[in-house]
Amino acid sequence: xxxxxxxxxxxxxxxxxxxxxxxxxxxxxxxxxxxxxxxxxxxxxxxxxxxxxxxxxxxxxxxxxxxxxxxxxxxxxxxxxxxxxxxxxxxxxxxxxxxxxxxxxxxxxxxxxxxxxxxxxxxxxxxxxxxxxxxxxxxxxxxxxxxxxxxxxxxxxxxxxxxxxxxxxxxxxxxxxxxxxxxxxxxxxxxxxxxxxxxxxxxxxxxxxxxxxxxx
Numbered sequence: 251x252x253x254x255x256x257x258x259x260x261x262x263x264x265x266x267x268x269x270x271x272x273x274x275x276x277x278x279x280x281x282x283x284x285x286x287x288x289x290x291x292x293x294x295x296x297x298x299x300x301x302x303x304x305x306x307x308x309x310x311x312x313x314x315x316x317x318x319x320x321x322x323x324x325x326x327x328x329x330x331x332x333x334x335x336x337x338x339x340x341x342x343x344x345x346x347x348x349x350x351x352x353x354x355x356x357x358x359x360x361x362x363x364x365x366x367x368x369x370x371x372x373x374x375x376x377x378x379x380x381x382x383x384x385x386x387x388x389x390x391x392x393x394x395x396x397x398x399x400x401x402x403x404x405x406x407x408x409x410x411x412x413x414x415x416x417x418x419x420x421x422x423x424x425x426x427x428x429x430x431x432x433x434x435x436x437x438x439x440x441x442x443x444x445x446x447x448x449x450x451x452x453x454x455x456x457x458x459x460x461x462x463x464x465x466x
Contacts, residue, residue: 254288258330264300267332269342271349272321273446274367278342279350283332288323295320297334316340337447367442369429374436389433397437400430 311317318336376386404427411419
């Protein structure tokens with residue numbers, strides 16, 4: 251652990267802060283903090299930055315309502331840059347987009363970025379913009395009963411593979427189950443953030459239970 255006094259602010263008293271979504275791990279924005287805004291951020295648990303253009307402090311979400319609740323703040327090895335992991339209440343960009351980083355400058359033809367959120371976006375696209383011949387679109391067209399049937403079938407396949415102690419097959423079937431569960435989530439309007447918050451709340455409860463047992 252380090253403290254604010256260990257950090258290296260630049261000649262203007264600023265330090266760059268890379269803000270990352272705790273759920274998607276996507277970079278939301280890059281802003282600057284000075285000592286005061288950093289201390290406010292740690293005190294309130296909300297991101298507070300220093301605006302270089304306005305030459306003043308600004309609490310993210312104070313006017314828009316799009317607050318960023320801080321999960322952690324980590325300094326780099328030189329102590330001159332920060333990564334701030336947050337749970338956000340709304341769009342991070344002032345243009346109303348989820349992230350400030352939406353404009354691809356270059357990408358590899360061979361290496362493809364993958365994330366659960368990108369897969370969710372792809373699945374959602376198959377529902378809103380139906381693609382002929384798409385299995386995902388077919389599931390949405392058939393409706394909730396068909397989707398639930400597939401989720402049930404994949405659950406059974408996972409059990410069979412695991413019971414046979416076949417790791418490779420179990421991984422394959424879990425992937426199928428995860429995909430069909432995500433189709434169900436899109437059908438019902440459930441986001442990855444919804445699941446993340448639910449699991450996080452259980453983690454807190456479990457932690458409290460462990461602490462209570464230790465004190466008895």
